[in-house]
Amino acid sequence: MTALPMTVRAPGLPERVRIHEVGPRDGLQNEASVVPTEVKAEFVHRLAGAGLDTVEATSFVHPRWVPQLADAEKLYPMLSGLPGVRLPVLVPNDRGLDRALALGAREVAVFASATESFARANLNRTVDASLAMFEPVAIRAVESGLRVRGYVSMCFGDPWEGAVPVGQVVEVCRRLVAMGCDELSLGDTIGVATPGHVGALLGALTEAGVPVSSIAVHFHDTYGQALSNTLAALQHGITTVDASAGGLGGCPYAKSATGNLATEDLVWMLDGLGIQTGVDLGRLIDTSVWMADQLGRPSPSRTVRALSHKE
Template sequence: MSTTRELGLPTAVPSPAFQADTVEIWEVGPRDGLQAEKTVLDVDTKVELIERLARAGARIIEAGSFVRADRVPQMADSAAVMARVADIDARTPVLVPNLRGYELARDAGADDIAFFLSVTESFSQQNLGASRERMEQAAEAVVARAVADGVRVRGYLSMVFGDPWEGAVDVADVVRLASVMRGWGIEQLSLGDTIGVATPGQVRAVVRTLAAHGIPVGSLALHMHDTYGMAVANVYAGLEEGVRVFDAAAGGVGGCPFAKSATGNLATDDLVWMLEGLGIRTGIDLDALTETSIWLTRALGKTPASRVATALTR
């Protein structure tokens, strides 16, 4: 396997637009990545994955999800995973769908949570079998409890850029949901391209529209999928608009088990390659990350979706 050092890559020349900027990378492979994979990894392998990512320099690693095991069996052992990664040098947020999930997460020691809501009615019904109204009520209760408990909370918005059942998504619906979530006290909102159909122009338009309606760009993150190969380009568009938080999964694992034709998440390897090339330091050792991506995808019985990991293994 080649390394970035052996390739003798030129020193990055920082882009004037991003000089002195830093970004925050949310590594979602152990949660959003693994929950969409057919192969179910055991606790030991999941713990090793999180430890490897932390050693590579990841500082935020979604460790699991406290959802119904019959819906997402890949996450059924999240409590056991949390017990074994409590002391790693990274934040380990977990996903919760409702108060019951929140209580289970808290019992497992979680002090950093996330929840998600759908911009579209169809995806809400298909994903959790409940209306947007009902899911928003459940989420509001979770946020109220978390705020009272002093727990960090992040909000995911699914189907921001397109829906497989409804097609194009009206940005007004995105503004409505983002405004509601901000009203609950959510400080960070992750905009999800759940089926990977977004384009850079669309990313710019959505971010600008949210900003025009009082949603600070600094409160936004981008969660891109790479179905049409646009994930890195969409991140660049987000950078130009002032977004500095990006979600990604090592090796590009995962996708969306409830959305039609969705392929993997943006690969963390590819994201780091681009950011470092712009002179934006991420704190992540790309060689250690790609080694982890290759190890992970082998454990899953597949090849990495990451272009960088693939290139370095040739």
């Protein structure tokens, strides 16, 4: 556990990156078996203890849709002893926002789609109708003093529609900003993006007046591209990167994998580049090994596997 990357800075990259840890929400929501609330709470506490200052904690969706996160009301208060850690929660609609507000949440996120096909599949409505559903949620959240993050799925490719035009993504992003989102998370939901496409989308957003400081990237490793896409995003000024501890989130060996970028693989690169994150890689790996034990299967993160292997 002593091997760590050598630090050699590269020109044009940020001094610091904020990692938006999505494991407890985006990772665990795809688990086949229900994880006990106490385990989830310990997971979030351990992640915070490893230095992650933003941990997406849970989702206030209807339990029918995501039974894995049906314990949000029980879990959220168990995280109150984490001062200084941002704990955003997903809210799909007005009812979800009510639940989040009742528990004192300070940050929420809505989950939009860049494509009609995925809006229909995931939200059962058109892109327009889904944005219309989110608008009063975002406005009321802002009025209540909350930060609002807008996820945008399928920003690069869509399994039904193929390549997603950059302009279509920009339009959804503009509308989310207009309704009060202070951060956008650009999702490569099926993992097909490559670095030139990343640069083109970020360039178009900047041109459309969306400040780069309000943009986060959310890459999936389905085709092994998440980290090189992240490097391209950093070179375009991005300073917020979504990742999932241990690569949690769906099965990495199936085509349908969500295959989130593993936080450890990201931290290895950022440590090597001398970019500050505040994360202690060793403690993070210990956390992912512990969580893998809870779930009964090894982490797909290469860094976790390399540094936790007992020889």
